[in-house]
Structure formats: C-alpha cells, structure tokens
Amino acid sequence: METRELRYFVAVAEELHFSRAAARLGIAQPPLSRAISQLERRLGGALLERNSRGVTLTDAGRVLLAEARAALDVIDAAERRTRRATGDGAEPGLVLVSKAGASTELLTKLLDAYAAEPGSVKVEVDLCGIGQQGPRLRDGRADVALLHRPFDSVDGLDSEDLLTEGQVAVLPSSHPWSTRSQLRMADLDDIPGLPPMRWPSGGGYADGPGPEVRDSMQLYQLIALGRAYALLPESARAEQHHGIVTIPVLDAPEVTTVIAWPQHSRSLALAALVRTATRL
Amino acid sequence: METRELRYFVAVAEELHFSRAAARLGIAQPPLSRAISQLERRLGGALLERNSRGVTLTDAGRVLLAEARAALDVIDAAERRTRRATGDGAEPGLVLVSKAGASTELLTKLLDAYAAEPGSVKVEVDLCGIGQQGPRLRDGRADVALLHRPFDSVDGLDSEDLLTEGQVAVLPSSHPWSTRSQLRMADLDDIPGLPPMRWPSGGGYADGPGPEVRDSMQLYQLIALGRAYALLPESARAEQHHGIVTIPVLDAPEVTTVIAWPQHSRSLALAALVRTATRL
DNA sequence: CTGGGAACATACCTGAGCGGTATCGGCGGC
DNA sequence: GCCGCCGATACCGCTCAGGTATGTTCCCAG
Numbered sequence: 203m204e205t206r207e208l209r210y211f212v213a214v215a216e217e218l219h220f221s222r223a224a225a226r227l228g229i230a231q232p233p234l235s236r237a238i239s240q241l242e243r244r245l246g247g248a249l250l251e252r253n254s255r256g257v258t259l260t261d262a263g264r265v266l267l268a269e270a271r272a273a274l275d276v277i278d279a280a281e282r283r284t285r286r287a288t289g290d291g292a293e294p295g296l297v298l299v300s301k302a303g304a305s306t307e308l309l310t311k312l313l314d315a316y317a318a319e320p321g322s323v324k325v326e327v328d329l330c331g332i333g334q335q336g337p338r339l340r341d342g343r344a345d346v347a348l349l350h351r352p353f354d355s356v357d358g359l360d361s362e363d364l365l366t367e368g369q370v371a372v373l374p375s376s377h378p379w380s381t382r383s384q385l386r387m388a389d390l391d392d393i394p395g396l397p398p399m400r401w402p403s404g405g406g407y408a409d410g411p412g413p414e415v416r417d418s419m420q421l422y423q424l425i426a427l428g429r430a431y432a433l434l435p436e437s438a439r440a441e442q443h444h445g446i447v448t449i450p451v452l453d454a455p456e457v458t459t460v461i462a463w464p465q466h467s468r469s470l471a472l473a474a475l476v477r478t479a480t481r482l
Numbered sequence: 483m484e485t486r487e488l489r490y491f492v493a494v495a496e497e498l499h500f501s502r503a504a505a506r507l508g509i510a511q512p513p514l515s516r517a518i519s520q521l522e523r524r525l526g527g528a529l530l531e532r533n534s535r536g537v538t539l540t541d542a543g544r545v546l547l548a549e550a551r552a553a554l555d556v557i558d559a560a561e562r563r564t565r566r567a568t569g570d571g572a573e574p575g576l577v578l579v580s581k582a583g584a585s586t587e588l589l590t591k592l593l594d595a596y597a598a599e600p601g602s603v604k605v606e607v608d609l610c611g612i613g614q615q616g617p618r619l620r621d622g623r624a625d626v627a628l629l630h631r632p633f634d635s636v637d638g639l640d641s642e643d644l645l646t647e648g649q650v651a652v653l654p655s656s657h658p659w660s661t662r663s664q665l666r667m668a669d670l671d672d673i674p675g676l677p678p679m680r681w682p683s684g685g686g687y688a689d690g691p692g693p694e695v696r697d698s699m700q701l702y703q704l705i706a707l708g709r710a711y712a713l714l715p716e717s718a719r720a721e722q723h724h725g726i727v728t729i730p731v732l733d734a735p736e737v738t739t740v741i742a743w744p745q746h747s748r749s750l751a752l753a754a755l756v757r758t759a760t761r762l
Numbered sequence: 763c764t765g766g767g768a769a770c771a772t773a774c775c776t777g778a779g780c781g782g783t784a785t786c787g788g789c790g791g792c
Numbered sequence: 793g794c795c796g797c798c799g800a801t802a803c804c805g806c807t808c809a810g811g812t813a814t815g816t817t818c819c820c821a822g
Contacts, residue, residue, distance in 0.1 A: 203561050204484050206809090220770060233810045235771060245561070247568030252770065255819070262568040268746055269560030276556045280549030281483050281525070287542040288527030357745055358638045465637055466548050486780095500799060513781045515800060532799065535790070 203241070205277055208270040210237045211249065215267040218257045275341060279464075282342030295323035296471055299344035302329035303418025305459050307440050308365060308482070309348065316478045323471045331416045333402040339464055345472055350435065351458045353403055361462035362480050367436040369454035372421075373447050374428040380447040387453050390433065399424065399432040422446060435459070483521070485557055488550040490517045491529065495547040498537045555621060559744075562622030575603035576751055579624035582609035583698025585739050587720055588645060588762070589628065596758045603751045611696045613682040619744055625752055630715065631738045633683055641742035642760050647716045649734035652701075653727050654708040660727040667733050670713065679704065679712040702726060715739070 213223040214234065224231040242249050249263035259267065286297075300309055309327070316322050328344055335347040336354060348364075349356060371385050377396065379385070390398070397412035399421055407414050412430045415421045418441075424430050426445030435457040439448045461479045463472055493503040494514065504511040522529050529543035539547065566577075580589055589607070596602050608624055615627040616634060628644075629636060651665050657676065659665070670678070677692035679701055687694050692710045695701045698721075704710050706725030715737040719728045741759045743752055 203557055204486060205557075206484060208557075208560075221768090229809090230811055231770075232772080232812085237809085239771085245564055245568055247565075249564075249568075253818090255769080257770085262564055264748065265567040266560065266564040268748060269556075269563055272746060273553065273556045273560050276549075276553045277483055277485075277488075280488075280546065280553050283549055284525055284529075284542055284546040285527075287545040288525055288529075357640070360637065466552060468544060468548055501797090509780090510782055511799075512783085512801080517780085519800085533789095535798080537799085 203244075205274065207237060207241050208274055210234055211241060211266060212270050212274065214238060214250065214257065215259055215263060215270075218259075220257065279340060279342035286342070295325055296346060296469075296475060297326045297328055297344040298346050298348070298475075299328040299330055299335045299338045300348040301332055301335065301350070301418070303421075303441065304350065304435075305348050305365075305437060307437060308459060311482055312475075312479050315482060316475050319474060319478055322474065325475070331402075332418075335462075339462065342464075345467070345469065346461060346463045346475060349460050349462050351460055352455065353457070356460060356462050358465065359462040360465050360467070361460040362476055363458050363460050364479055364482065365437075365459040366456050367459075369433050369451050369457055370436055370439060370448040371451050372425055372432045372434055372438065373449065374425055374431075375445050375447045376428055377431075377447075379449070382449055385449050385451045387451060390431070390451065393431060396428070396431045399430045483524075485554065487517060487521050488554055490514055491521060491546060492550050492554065494518060494530065494537065495539055495543060495550075498539075500537065559620060559622035566622070575605055576626060576749075576755060577606045577608055577624040578626050578628070578755075579608040579610050579615045579618045580628040581612055581615065581630070581698070583701075583721065584630065584715075585628050585645075585717060587717060588739060591762055592755075592759050595762060596755050599754060599758055602754065605755070611682075612698075615742075619742065622744075625747070625749065626741060626743045626755060629740050629742050631740055632735065633737070636740060636742050638745065639742040640745050640747070641740040642756060643738050643740050644759055644762065645717075645739040646736050647739075649713050649731050649737060650716055650719060650728040651731050652705055652712045652714055652718065653729065654705055654711075655725050655727045656708055657711075657727075659729070662729055665729050665731045667731060670711070670731065673711060676708070676711045679710045 210223075210227060213227050214220060217223040217226065220234055220238075221231045224234040227234065238250065245262070245266075247262050248260050249266055251258045251260055298309075298313075313325060313327070316325065328338065330338060333354065335344070335349055336356075336359070338344040339347050339359060347359075349361070371390060373380050373393075373396070377393075379393065398410065400407050400410050400412045400414050401421070402414075402416070413424050415424060421432055422441070422443045425432060426443065433451060433454060434448075436450070437459075461476055463476065490503075490507060493507050494500060497503040497506065500514055500518075501511045504514040507514065518530065525542070525546075527542050528540050529546055531538045531540055578593075593605060593607070596605065608618065610618060613634065615624070615629055616636075616639070618624040619627045619639060627639075629641070651670060653660050653673075653676070657673075659673065678690065680687050680690050680692045680694050681701070682694075682696070693704055695704060701712055702721070702723045705712060706723065713731060713734060714728075716730070717739075741756055743756065
C-alpha cells in the first residue's frame, strides 16, 4: 500500500463523498474512484458501500480508516524527525515540550544541570497547552516531554519517573475555605458554589459543570475570579498568583512527573538528557 | 514520502550497498540511486555518505532508518488487519495469541466463558513461541494477546491485568534439591551445576551460561535432562511432566498475566472478550 | 410518469516518472 | 598503471496517475 492510496482513502472515508474528497485532495473525481477501486481489489474486499446517494464505510473500511490515520501520522512524524536531524536549519539540538506553567522548578533545574554536562547540545523548550505534549512527541515536533501521570497518557512512549508529589487544592483567596489548613478529597465534592476546573484529557474535555481551560494562565485567572477550583501538584505552590490560595489535600492521588520520549529513539543527546533528569 | 521510497531507503541502509540493495528489491541499481537522491533532495539533506568504497549512514539517515522501519511495520499491520476484516476468507472472528504452554488454565476458562457470552464470535487461538505475542499483535496477525509482565513488554499496547502470581523453580527430579519444600532467590544463584534457562526477551537472548529455548516443550525437556532450571509462574505447576519438580520460590518477583490489544482498537467483539477476561 | 440533477463508474487520452540498459568517473588494490 | 568495484549519469520505453468527456443509476420534483 502506498501512502498516496492511504491519503486518498482517508479523504473519501472522512468526506463520505468522492467529489468533495477529490476537491480536498486537489485531483479530479475519476482518478480517485479508480484509486479506491484498485485498493479494494488489492485488499480483496469492499471498503465502501456506494449508495448512489453518498457513501458509507464497511467494517473493513472502518478498520482501514483507523489504521491508515495511524500510519499516516507515523509517516509524517518520520519525515519531521528526519528533517530535523538533517541539519538543514540551525541544528536545534533537542526539542523539549512541557505544559506551560507546570514543573517550572524541575524544568529549570533539569535544563541547568544538562547544560553543565560535557557534550550537551542546545535544548529548545516548547511550552504547550495542557495535554498537548503527547501529540507533539508522537508527531515528531519534539524529542522529549515532561508529562504528569495520571493526567497524561504515556501509551506508546518510553518514560522515566522523576518526581512524585501530593496535590493541593487551588482556591480563590476570597473563598470561605481559604483559611483552612488542609482538606480531604471528600470535601471537594461539595465546595459551596465552586465547580472543579476541566482540562483536556484523552483528546477532549470530560463532562461536568466547571469551566474548560487550555493553559495555566486561564486556570489561575478563572480561580482568582472565583469561577472554579483546581486540584494541582504541590509544586504549583511555587507559582505566586494574586487572588488564590493553595491548601494541601491529604488523600489526593499522587501525581508523578515523568520524562518521556518516543520508543526506539536512538539519540545520544536524548539519552544524556534523560540520564541527567533521573539523577536530579 | 511514499512507502516505496521508505522500502528503498531501508534496503540501502541495511545493506550499505546500492547494488545489493537493488538486487534485494528486484530492481536495477540506477533507479535506486535516483530514488534515494530524490528522497534526500526532498528531505533537504544527506541520508547516506558515499565513500566510493561502500556507504555509511549519516545521523539523519540513522533517524530515518528507525522511523522508516516503524512506519513500514505500521503499514503492513494496517494491511493485514484490513484484509482480515474484509471477510475474504471464512471470517475468523478474533485471533488470540498466547505463549504455547503458558496460562493454559486461564486461557481455557477465558475461551469457555467468552463462548458462553451472547453475541460472541469465533476465537482462533495462535500458540506462539516465547516472546512472539507482542510482534504478532503489532504486525496485525492477532487481535489480542496474553502476556506475562515483567517478561513481555506492553509498550505501545493497551492492557488489563488478569492474574498476579508468585513463581516456582522448575528443577530436574533427579536434582539433589528436588526434595526441598521451598527456596529463595539467593539460593538460585548457585544451584550446584545447573544454569538458568534463557529465553528471548526484548528481541534477543540475554547473555549467560544456560541453554536457549524458544518454547515450553524445549524448556521442560531440557530441565528433565538436567541441563538447566527455570523460574516460572506458579500456574506452571498444573503442567504435568516427567522428570521435573516444582518448588516455590518465596521471594521471587511476581508475574502478572495481562490481556493486551493494539491501541485504538475499535472492535466490539474484542471489547467483549476483554470484559469477559477481567471478570474471570 | 417523466425530466432533471446528483453522484459514482467507465472510456479514453496524455504526460510524468519509474525502471531498464549503457556508460562514465572515482578510488583502491595488485 | 591497469583493472575491478561501485555509485552516478544519460537516455529510452512503457506503465500508470491524472485529466476530460460521458455513461449509469437513483432520487426527486412536478
């Protein structure tokens, strides 16, 4: 199977319409019909049900759609990584991606320690939105990431644990509970008039009453405005913001900061960075 | 990047010789040279160093080699899975892969329980050699596997734990220790004249003195012949073989049998099988 | 019932590009 | 210095991807 065929099939499977798919691909409709027919003939069965009033996927078509998307992602990642390794532009060394506003202290220490290592290369830091680190690694835009289990999935990645910590509730300082010295998980279920923050996890937002946020600034600002609370790793206390207080939650699940990288990564610079991180 | 280009590049990168690579690909050498040059031009940098006395990989070439192999594997898997879903031959339902000779009892119970479920499909069982389950899943020849942590890696797979158990030492019944009622890990380091069995793990055999085995029959036979001992999960005691004895090893690391399947699997039949397994 | 239109398939043509043969250029060994 | 090995280049033919025109089928309007 050629990637061209996969791209064509994905376009048709997503549009469920040959002419629209052809337009999206920048080709005419007949060659697209022919390419799909050839693909079906080669795979030995129908992928699409043609109803003369649109198109639907067969079971095999659904399988191929999922597989083809994954395969195209892998190929795009391969191209990006190779192009980055090719030294065509400025040789950026390593790209590290981390949630903006998280693990600031750990990240600083890591970068300092690594820069002090003999033979270390330049590390470009990409501070992304919440939950974007995994995709950045997988699609080849980054070499290494800081993730936070159990929020971020490490499926399909290699990783090393760096730091495990408890969590604190982050509340508006105007809130009646802001003077408490500690909380329990059960308390959080019914904070008077304060819903939990929601952020992307596993590709989308969970259902619930609270506001949706994409990054830490939104999060702190919404808390300061008294619109929600959040449960964050202890290290968030190092962040000083106006209008918020942090209170330990004794029985909150622990959060582990991990350093993660794509499987079958063979870079010496990456290995050195990971080694430095685990020794912090 | 087309898969044809990736196949060509992998062939050259593995052979480090254009003419041999061309022969392996079944084409002539000049088109191969041209294809690689085009690929290099498109990626914006050299992948190979031509020394007129053979070929070596550049850093970018090493990156692309690893990435291209992974991408080609994903594409092969996509094709196999689609072809299996295409119903061209007998519709085998699900293919479950497990180490031959391991988890026999669990497997029997699982298959019986699943067959009794309403709406269950036929399950083909593929009993493979030690350490072959992961590859079978990843390359699309199987839908679901029974693995044994920590021996088998679940990297890149989704999984559910089924059963955790201790381990037993399997010794020749002629061995002086065969009458002992229990052992400790420290004892095993110096069993008089009996090396530990070695089996494939992580793609190859570890170094060591013991004999190498690929499947359970070899293993039991070599133990009965007094050539090695093995450390196996307790459930192996259910296997009755001549000439061997099993002795609990009190402080051996625990082994967890897990059911695993490819990420982004969307099959309802698979979900039902996994649900059945976790309820056993 | 019939004409029109929407949508995919078919027919046929053209040209890009893949693969083949012949040959060149560079380098190391004898 | 000649020969042999190996990759690059030149050139050619043919396959096949992509374009245009048209066919076939079905739905729907009137």
